[in-house]
Amino acid sequence: MDEKTIIEWLEDAMDLDEGTISNDTVLEELEEWDSLSRLSLMAIVKKKVNRMLTGNDLSSFVTVQDVIDFLR
Amino acid sequence: MDMSKNVLITGASSGIGEAAARYLTEQHYNVILVARNEERLKKLVNELGENARYYIYDFKNLDRIEDIFIYCKECNLMLDGLVHCAGYSNNLPVKEMEPDILEDMIDVHANSYLMLGKYMARKEYSNRGASIVGMSSMSVIIQKRGMAAYTGAKTLINTYTTIMAKEFVRREIRVNSIMPAYVNTPMLQEMKIEHENAMGMIEPEYVAYLIEYLLSDKAKYITGAHIPMSSGMLGDVRHIKNGG
Numbered sequence: 001m002d003e004k005t006i007i008e009w010l011e012d013a014m015d016l017d018e019g020t021i022s023n024d025t026v027l028e029e030l031e032e033w034d035s036l037s038r039l040s041l042m043a044i045v046k047k048k049v050n051r052m053l054t055g056n057d058l059s060s061f062v063t064v065q066d067v068i069d070f071l072r
Numbered sequence: 073m074d075m076s077k078n079v080l081i082t083g084a085s086s087g088i089g090e091a092a093a094r095y096l097t098e099q100h101y102n103v104i105l106v107a108r109n110e111e112r113l114k115k116l117v118n119e120l121g122e123n124a125r126y127y128i129y130d131f132k133n134l135d136r137i138e139d140i141f142i143y144c145k146e147c148n149l150m151l152d153g154l155v156h157c158a159g160y161s162n163n164l165p166v167k168e169m170e171p172d173i174l175e176d177m178i179d180v181h182a183n184s185y186l187m188l189g190k191y192m193a194r195k196e197y198s199n200r201g202a203s204i205v206g207m208s209s210m211s212v213i214i215q216k217r218g219m220a221a222y223t224g225a226k227t228l229i230n231t232y233t234t235i236m237a238k239e240f241v242r243r244e245i246r247v248n249s250i251m252p253a254y255v256n257t258p259m260l261q262e263m264k265i266e267h268e269n270a271m272g273m274i275e276p277e278y279v280a281y282l283i284e285y286l287l288s289d290k291a292k293y294i295t296g297a298h299i300p301m302s303s304g305m306l307g308d309v310r311h312i313k314n315g316g
Contacts, residue, residue: 014242015193015195015242015243017195032242036239
């Protein structure tokens with residue numbers, strides 16, 4: 001899974017415009033990184049790569065890069 | 073540059089959907105009409121002119137709803153509005169209810185509304201600030217015998233409206249529903265029942281006026297609302313118009 005795709009998933013989950021976030025964006029600093037976005041990301045990851053993200057996985061993500069590392 | 077709004081209307085071949093199609097084109101909106109009956113849609117589109125086009129779809133099937141949005145995209149129409157009027161009545165006492173009747177009713181009215189909302193919420197298909205209008209019913213408030221499936225489906229439309237309004241607020245997409253009392257449509261004529269609107273049967277264009285208002289920027293602060301259009305159908309009020 002290339003990092004561009006994962007960034008797209010995150011933007012999609014948070015309804016952000018393309019190019020709004022980058023690898024070093026801190027998720028907690030985004031107003032859009034709320035419980036609904038987390039549910040959305042879980043559903044996207046399940047659908048695209050058939051992996052289950054747990055609540056613990058989600059809480060462990062600090063930056064966008066953490067999500068990329070986890071999924072790659 | 074064409075600044076008219078692009079609006080998808082379901083159930084557009086008759087009743088409230090048709091009235092909305094007529095009024096919205098009159099008000100210079102571009103409309104994409106969706107229904108099952110190609111003959112009627114074709115005729116209506118010819119009548120409405122170049123700002124109208126159509127797509128055939130039966131909402132008993134929830135699996136190919138995205139095709140409607142793909143069609144709009146192929147026509148270079150980013151959507152500013154969705155008006156979901158697809159529906160029908162099938163009055164039946166509960167003791168005569170069948171699973172397929174119940175399932176179709178809920179799918180056509182409500183589940184299709186949610187699936188339409190799913191694609192409407194996506195930035196590849198809609199503009200920020202778009203408006204969604206669902207057709208609910210006064211029967212949700214004044215609940216009647218023989219109308220369990222219909223009323224259940226219309227109640228679900230209000231529920232989905234509330235939740236979509238909350239979820240879509242990030243893209244400033246507004247979601248509202250209208251709850252009309254008895255409207256003078258082929259659906260009601262088929263039912264052969266007497267209306268109970270104290271202020272008379274609602275003509276479909278009056279629902280269309282409210283639809284247009286909710287689609288317009290005049291309604292920019294209104295979201296998550298279920299708006300009754302009672303025509304005086306308020307429970308114990310009787311026909312004042314006919315001799316009160």
